[in-house]
């Protein structure tokens with residue numbers, strides 16, 4: 001596993017997302033009320049750009065006419081055919097056991113814990129797209145870090 | 151007459167050729183089509199606008215029924231920006247030829263003369279803004295199909311232009327399509343040796359299901375094959391294929407999983423009821439297999455792979471299935487992911503490109 005620095009947290013405020021290329025893969029990083037989640041930006045159905053999809057809530061009705069609308073902003077709908085995925089787990093709504101999008105461990109770490117714009121194998125931290133975009137690392141900021149194989 | 155190159159640049163030979171039989175191009179603005187109308191109809195178009203029977207349009211889950219990533223950066227509607235369509239569809243998938251099926255409403259107009267003007271404008275616009283700029287695209291002749299002679303006149307007006315590869319109707323019409331009011335249109339199509347493509351959708355004025363008006367879009371969408379079934383039955387039993395033995399029909403976006411049991415049922419009925427339709431010389435399924443082509447998207451996907459192969463076996467129309475994406479609509483099929491199971495390479499090649507190449511004669515007749 002390698003940990004990639006994605007972006008300062010201020011770039012992905014609650015409710016926002018950022019789509020980035022990391023290690024040859026396109027990822028979507030989402031901020032849900034301060035919690036960070038990372039999903040592969042490729043839909044398991046036909047390969048659509050899933051992370052560019054609309055975020056909405058779960059609408060359920062246990063019987064016709066009784067609706068429960070929950071978890072607004074936590075359900076990602078693929079731009080192509082509208083399959084729904086739980087941003088927290090990558091599981092699809094209709095077939096959670098078998099149909100899921102790859103999700104990655106994401107966390108937030110203080111700028112002081114970051115290497116100074118260089119790869120630091122000892123720390124297991126690699127310059128992600130954030131540093132590649134040549135913003136200086138600031139010790140006042142917190143940073144989003146995603147763990148990926150390779 | 152438009153000059154067309156016979157074949158676009160050669161594709162990577164290791165990849166499968168792809169011909170897309172269902173692309174929905176759209177005008178950039180409400181004014182776009184008006185530019186292709188004479189002043190009399192442009193004024194009508196801007197002052198009154200379209201009016202068809204209600205019911206065609208249950209609100210889609212997505213605006214313009216489009217993939218949500220199909221809105222071009224130019225801010226124009228999905229399917230209206232040629233550069234973006236090249237990037238997101240033609241180049242992205244290496245599509246060799248694409249057939250445009252613009253669904254802009256000419257055919258369903260209650261004001262038939264306006265419908266005819268709308269159809270002429272739609273056809274001229276397809277050439278001027280699409281085919282003239284993109285050699286991979288071909289056009290469909292939009293017609294005011296509820297009036298057989300107006301439709302025939304439009305087919306005669308543009309039918310010799312090789313940029314047009316078929317006549318386009320919608321599957322929900324005012325009367326079943328075998329009825330005689332539509333025959334002048336078939337006669338014209340045969341005169342120009344053009345297939346009749348019939349696409350998902352439309353409104354003829356009656357309830358959109360045989361059981362009345364449903365509540366939900368999902369019923370409209372999932373129930374659409376019933377309209378296709380009624381039309382196939384009508385066209386066969388009215389005897390149009392006896393009258394027009396070279397007429398070819400393409401069913402677009404209607405699926406095909408329902409067709410084998412329909413053939414079983416109607417062949418069975420024919421053994422009892424042949425006397426009612428003495429103009430039929432052959433079993434209904436024989437007309438169907440001879441005169442119909444079917445596009446793939448969206449295809450019925452049985453839960454197990456071998457069931458899909460059984461379905462193809464029951465259908466027995468492997469030379470009639472033609473791949474389509476339905477771009478930019480929400481139930482788009484990606485060319486590399488369209489089949490629910492693995493298909494043998496020769497059949498895959500036939501469905502992905504060769505059946506359409508044969509039917510539309512791409513690379514021949516100046517097409």
Ligand code: FES
Nearest residue numbers: 043045046048078
């Ligand atoms: S590709 Fe995502 S829902 Fe089909």
